[in-house]
Amino acid sequence: MPSLTTFALPISGMTCASCAGRVERALAKVAEVGTVSVNLASEQARIEAPADSLERLVRAVESAGYQVPSTRLELALSGMTCASCAGRIERALAQQPGVLSVSVNLASERAQLQVVRDLDPQTLLSAVQQAGYGASLVDAAHPAQAGAERQLRRERWALGLAMLLTLPLVVPMLVEPFGLHWMLPAWLQFTLATPVQFVFGARFYRAAWNALRAGAGNMDQLVAIGTSAAYGLSLYQWAVTPAGEMAHLYFEASAVIIALILLGKYLESSAKRQTSSAIRALQALRPERALRLQGGTEQWVALGELQLGDCIVVKPGERFPVDGVVQEGQSHADEALISGESLPQPKQPGDPVTAGSINGEGRLLVETTALGTETVLARIIRLVEDAQAAKAPIQKLVDKVSRIFVPSVLLIALATLLGWLLAGAGIETVLLNAVAVLVIACPCALGLATPTAIMAGTGVAARHGILIKDAEALEVAHAVNLVAFDKTGTLTSGSPRIAHMQAVDGDTTQLLQLAGALQRGSEHPLAKAVLDQCAADNLTLAEVSHSKALAGRGIAGQIDGRELALGNKRLLEEHWLQNQTLIAEALAWEAEGRTLSWLAELAPQPQVLGLFAFGDTLKDGAEQAIAALTAQGIDSHLISGDNKGSVHAVAQALGITVAHAEVLPANKAAIISELKKTSVVAMVGDGINDAPALAAADVGIAMGSGTDVAMHAAGITLMRGDPRLVADALDISKRTYSKIRQNLFWAFAYNLIGIPLAAAGLLNPMLAGAAMALSSVSVVSNALLLKTWKPRAHK
Template sequence: MKQKYDVSGMTCSACQLAVEKSVNKLESVSDVSVNLISNTMSVEFDDSKISNNDIIKAVEAAGYGAAIKGESQSAGKAMDREDPYEIELAKMKYRLVYSLIFMIPLFYIAMGSMMGLPQPAILTGTENVLIMALTQILLTIPVMIINSQFYRIGFKALMNRMPNMDSLIALGSSAAFIYGIMVMYKMAYGFGHGNIEEVAHFGHDLYFESTAMILVLITLGKYFEARAKKRTSSAINSLMDLTPKFATVERDGVQVEIPIEEIVIGDVILVKPGSNIPVDGKIISGQTTIDESALTGESIPVEKSEGASVMAATTNKTGFIKFEATHVGEDTTIAKIIELVEDANTTKAPIAKLADKISGVFVPTVIVIAIITFITWMVKSGNLDTSISMAISVLVISCPCALGLATPVAIMVGTGKGAKLGILFKSAESLENLHNSEVVLLDKTGTITTGEFNVREVVSNKLSKDEFLKIAASMEKNSEHPLAKSIVRYAEEQGLEIEEAKNFKALAGLGVIAEVKGKNYLTGNLKLMMEEEFDTSEYDNYIEEFSAKAYTTIYFADEDSVIGIISLSDTLKDSSKEAVEELKSMGIKVAMVTGDNKKTAETLGEQLGLDEVYSEVLPAQKEQIVREHIEKGQRVCFVGDGINDAPSLARADIGVAIGAGTDIAIESADVVLIKSSLLDLINAIKLSKATIRNIKQNLFWAFFYNTIGIPIAAGLFFNSFGLKLNPMLAAFAMSLSSLFVVTNALRLNFFKGISAK
């Protein structure tokens, strides 16, 4: 089974790795993915061998907290859950404010005299230096208690031999605090033995303000980071906010207002103009225009009347409607979109594995470097104050926050931006890999074309047009194929009486066999006619003419011979030609895969300027074409409607489903384009490229920062250039590094997709 958990206490990529390692040690755990930004974990395991409690205990053993995600919430209430980023921000604000209450007077007392600021008489002079030291320690301890999480998690991780960012902070600030206590002892010894000069000397060596300042600056950085992380989730939060908390429902002829989690399938819901739709449903009375831009990105409102479907989180613009609830809670379109975006954030992009590998050895390496720095400076200078200062600076500036944030924060912003544009990435891996596509294979019906067919020609050399059309419509009445529905609709428009066919049997990728008025008929493509050895030559001239117009032609035959043909045209989407041109300009090869006859397919291919056309292809053969391209070493993106294209969507390196209307599309595809526009494929590829570029910038900064920062903190450039970092500056620099990474990722919110010309 697959289960999601909320994880608390993580602060860096080393924390993330520690949780993953601890859970991976459990028997029957097949996959673990921890997300540092959302503080969530997704685990696949055999629930017959281990339980949720075993997994939670494994997380706690690593020094962190865990709980089943949304355990206390119902499906409907999941839409109204408290924002975890808001909670994190509130905690950080609390810690920051109360830390500053003690930190400001501490800093004034410790540094005020150096800045020429007035000081209370009781804290000035060598005779009062112990009083000043006691005052400082009393102001430092509350700051340490308020930020005790650093020590609790950091030292526990250290004992588990999986040190993390908190371990570095805990070691650095503890070293400064302990050194300050040692200095107090030396001052007390000096007073007791009359060595006032030593007392005066050590009076300037207290490190209590550095202890508190490290904690406050790190917390300040975390506060700004939490604010920025909250902005990264704005896309999901804005979608959640669009769903109303209450709805007016008609039950037993009485209108009642109830919370949306109490709506059940079949309820009749009333929506006034200007109100948002609470759940998915079908209109049973009234007509209106619906603004679906929140889900589809399409700014033009859509006209809706009786029988039309409506989706939760869309806005009723003009008319009063009643509709019947068809999907509620987590089954609504908006809930599935939110779930897909959140799932994408719990997965890990391949590029993130680089940061994980480094994090596994980074923190232990930093601790070793800090120890070497301390020993080296003690040997070189013999000055304990300088040696401790250098070692603490190394520990603090090396905190791998920026490294851990580099990938997940960009993924979160990227997937959130995609959701706003109507592009759903099912995983971080699909977001990373999409822009690497070398070949795009496009299904025709519903992808390049609208899938809405119109009958253009009806030809029969044996029967009258009406008689032939009645037989054809009777055969197609029970079929779900778009061509069949168009023929039935056309016959009904002609006022013809359609019979009920018997012994209906669909032949996958070929056609249909049925009995009408006691006689057997079959209908389908040329391949079916050839298999049944029917002579189609008398219709060849018609076929050639219709194919030149890119019509799709269906053959009809009785038990003896072909009785006629019907040609239909599918409307080319306005965006298809522009999308193909854009793909080719990006250096991507574009091909079409269709079951249409060769002439029709080639005509359409020429209109669009496709590189290659595969025609007369059965559904099973589409998957084979995808496989052949992959075997050639090409990275393949297959785009289809997600129904009969499921095998191809699954086989391709990246499967892209047009439209989110079917569960099959969501299951089979890696990326779902909610709108039926191929231009969104261009937007998805460009967003993928922008996100990966952003991640690489973040990783470069994180590596570059530590590459430069650690040597400076260790004092390698002190003798040559006088460069030195005290612990307070190191803490400030570390916080700025994390803030830079998060802010850089937020630039993805400025990504603008292209729209039809």
Template sequence: MNQTTFIIDAMHCGACTGRVERALSAETGVQDASANLMARSARVSFEAPATPASLAAALEAAGYPPARAQALIHPEGDAAKAAEILAAQSGVFSVTPASEGLQVSYAQGAIAPSELIRALQDAGVTATLASGGAAPAPVTEKQAAEAARLKRDVILSAVLTTPVFVLAMGAHTIPGFHQAIMNSIGMQASWWIQFVLTALVLALPGRVFLRLGFPALLRGAPEMNSLVAMGASAAFLYSALVVLVPGLFPPEAREVYFEAAAVIVTLILVGRWLEARAKGRAGEAISRLVALRPTSARVQREDGVIELPVDELAPGDIVLLNPGERVAVDGVVTEGHGWIDESMLTGEPAPIEKTEGAPVTGGTVNGQSALAYRVTATGGDTVLSRIIALVEEAQGQKLPVQALVDKVTRVFVPAVMALSVLTFALWMLAGQGFTPAFIAAVSVMIIACPCAMGLATPVSILVGTGRGAELGLLFRRGDALQRLSEVKIVGFDKTGTLTMGAPALTDLIAAPGMDGNEALARAAAAEARSEHPLAHAILAEAAARALPERQAKRIKALTGRGLSAQVEGAPFLIGNTRAMDEAGIDTAPLAAQAADLAGAGKTPIWIAIDGRLAALIAVSDPVKDSAKQAIAALHQAGVETAMVSGDTRRTAEAVGRTLGIDRVIAEVLPEGKVAAVTELGRAGAVAFVGDGINDAPALAAADVGIAIGTGTDVAIEAAEVVLMGGDPQGVARALVLSRAVMRNIRQNLFWAFAYNTALIPVAMGVLKPFGGPGLSPMLAAGAMAFSSVFVVTNALRLRRA
């Protein structure tokens, strides 16, 4: 399955996103298409026969052309092979021979020239970038540029509109103003001034509505710009005819509405400008993450220290890090001892101690000690780059609740146009005359623009996921926000999630007639190559006691039970009670001690040598300091908690009692965790929190999988939410944030729908027969602009969540 992303600047409302998605989905081979109004982008999953070029053509035919860029690449050797490789890259439209190499046309946002060069090199083709189109500006930069452009348009439109508004409305609001106009320049001259200035408003700052609105209307796909273009143009054309050929109209119908056309354009431009400014603030989280990347680093070479751009660093380089300096890329400390502030990535305020061999992450800030580290990852492979990619991907996702909005906006604009025509017809049939009917029809078109509906969901996702990143909470998928808010029960893995994941051996009890130290020495031999946390505890204790080394072979892991081996020529078995029972080994002599250890929250482990019970050891995994507060916070949020563990029941229940967990499911084999999650799910939506490889199936099976970021990559890939730190309190933070985002989305949707539902009838004039107010086109434009600004501003409150 191929994936690509198109940047589409022509999207302006919820109706636009729906048409983009339908245009892409109609192409054979497209599996999924999702357009994002905030990011002005569309993400497509497709397979043959669909290609990026065919998808781009479909978008252009629908009136939403994707942003394109050009790159000139010079391959060494077989140009035909290079062209074939480049053409196969997702996001490439075409590859054509040029005098200096190959001219590549590609979709901005889907692929970059550096990635094209890397694809050739991976295929064994040496190539250089002769020239490349400018990299697509980050979304926040584009939004800032859009806000600056709109500000210029607003100023120009306001300067041109003010005289029109004063000339038209002064007579209605200022005593004697009308007579002053008649006695000075005259009404006809006043109308001509309004005509010229309004024409400039529509031709200059307002041309965007005409340029986009009417073509969409002619394609049979009207959208927000169509409504504005029709409303403003209708008011202008009617007024222009009154000025140019007044004989077409009876004297009572000779009124001009230039101020309506000009003010409509100005107010909507003001709304868009304020909206663009607010959007820029909404995307600041990504900007701050990007800003964490240093531009250069000091690298140790044989002949001294040189300064290199970060983009030129390679794995294996030794980078010198001064006190207070920001880490350039991911690496491992090779020299020095100090503390590094990782709060911008994990959300945890306490600096982390770093010694030789400790990992460091690009973007974090060094403390007061000088360090040196070896580069292990660069470019898109660094943790910071992966975080940015995850956040951007989540921000481009749609929530299930958006499906309702899409269905409404799909029919909304055509329905509004029909209502506008109906309004005009009803007023004319009622004998109210052309002017009231015309004003009401234009007001309906203007008031009903579905901008707020289209922004209600994506802007909240943008701000919410950005805020989550600042708190060390990564939502790998946007829809996880909605599902997490609905969770009724949270299940935890124990080891490494609620506990430190680094158990220590606390007890060694020899069986009657056996040597406890010998049993431990053999256990260390058998566990020497194991990665299991309990193995590390056994090896650490054996080393601490300076026990002699033993030789082990035929080592075999018994999943969920223990380990068998041949140590010093004798059969050896270490594991839980089930392993002993299956081997027919009698554990009765130490059963009472095992029960006491389990009751104390320790894990009893049996050791058998040559078919006889040799010793009982106990391992305890300390509970994380914040685990109890995390469970309490979830209870306060009205969520039930559970713990799923492979430990013995008594051990697991002891930990559960300590933490105040509601339900404890113990003695669960790795493959049994999925069944345990399914069982928990019968009480409602369930989230599962884990960190190990054996947690991956349960994370995938849960309604929401939450991975501890300090865990394995497999667990993180299987989860929808990642806690960058190891603090389980992040689960409660994520839950609270998801609920805040969904509450914010519901507020936005209510405002958008209620606003249109309430004001469309007012604009139609249903209250006028009862002495109520109508709605002028100018007030309609102002209300419509305010609606969009309100939605975006409301979403910005999530920055303080």
């Protein structure tokens, strides 16, 4: 009979004693349940049951027709150093009564929990602390960015000082092959190595102790054991060597290992800071205040003071603070960062607006329809948080192996010690052979295998415009067989251009001149497209008088006594204008997803003069990018928030067979999740609307020409915004991951060969140290071969 835990479950929906009886009977049927007592007055059930039976108890309550109310908690964690730390915290929290589900995110240092209502959070904090880590409720802890930067600076200083102390110990070893013997005095080696070992290496001892308390093994234990063995052996050799003779010391081995692994830890910390900044960048889009109109008076208020139905004023150029519906005014809204739509959208009474998007040229009154966590932007933030909290498909190989490797090495060292004692060897021989086992097993090459390959691979990639943010992206990218692209700003320029124009009288040059004259001085994206085309054609533009913006419709002005206007279909309808000869072209261009602008004469002779169709243009290299992926056997999909016409036109031009149009941010992530069921998926995007999909994909690839949010949410960033770099990013990732696997093979091969030799007394500690150094040299040399890599376009 397993040990029983007392659960106190809140239960909702009970109305009478018979309800309590039904719940009690349902709970009693759960396997291995002890006593059950249901109190109708307090709406609570007390159950004695095994600790792992909570899920079954909740299902029993639900099967009886009632509910166990739950709530979501988030904890801020500290002290984690590797994936196994996250696993230990997760197991510690999952064992607490009342925890329905738990997910620990190493990158954001957060734990997301679903717990039964009224669970005391202090029990969760205590569980984390007992596991050897720090924890606090996110509501009560708001770590400032400045604090994180200070911590990173402290780590940088510690790394620099550790390197400075280690360098004099390494130089004699490096020059010895050239016949130079610069051995430092033992006391000086001791003075340099001791602070590295016990001051800068203290973090490894703490983490190793935490793992030991949890009954697990990790890389920190390997570092602590190996460096302590080398350091301790040096002290012993120093103590027993007669005065005047040179002792065989290994202080440099312990110091080098700690300094180099501190470098890897610093790089890991930097990556984690960048990952968590994605959420901060999203949150920065929300204004802190809103201008509320109440009783005819405008007043700035905090967002927390707003209520549903409040009327707020949004001035030109401001961000919408809430989701709502336009009540008064006409304008355009730049929703590119939210919906993926490249062109500003006209807004008039009755149209919805989204928090975070930018108001254009008109003053709008907006009725609030969603606040706080219910806005579209807040949901995007939650999607990114949830996607980032999801488990990586591949766990850290070194952490897995170390669970077996550490106790195995200790057992072999102990067996060596006892074996030589039983064989009658002297105490010095026994000790040296046992320590030789620990020295040869010292995880220098094992610790260098991953960071050196990552440093070399990411370094050469960065020189060619590819930023690989973390090792997790490398672990997954080598297996990618499907790439999903956003359209606007990724495969297309994101800036509208004149795709077609038609004049009623056939004179497109004069049509363009008149349109350019009207648009001169305007900052609207469509105006810029017209003016760019005028500049390209070297056209002279006439002077305009009485120019005025027509909010939500276009622009008007007088040229040579004629009143002209350029705008959308609503402009024509207001003036009862139409032209049958252009209807066919308009319908065809709209089917391609083009945005139309009509040029009309309003006076003295009202008439339609011509039609412009605006559209996005393909980026240079977009076709080659898709072709390169196809050549590698990688499928390409197109997922965009734009209209069907423009999306399918781009897909057809690039040879992409699967295209999804008019996709909202939440649905982008859902499509990626569906694709992941059968493929390893990379998502390529550049906007806020892509952030959830970037985080949900196995590998997120952001265009550097896009938003900071997209780059923070992605594991790989293409700094030049060149789509051809997507295939190159996957290629360097494959090569880097291959180097990591090769390095790990060599690191373990040295141990598999060296440990038996050391146990047999055929490898003294000095040779063991040399073999360990050789393993490090081979690992680093192999990693440096990545520096010869070049993108395909440069070959």
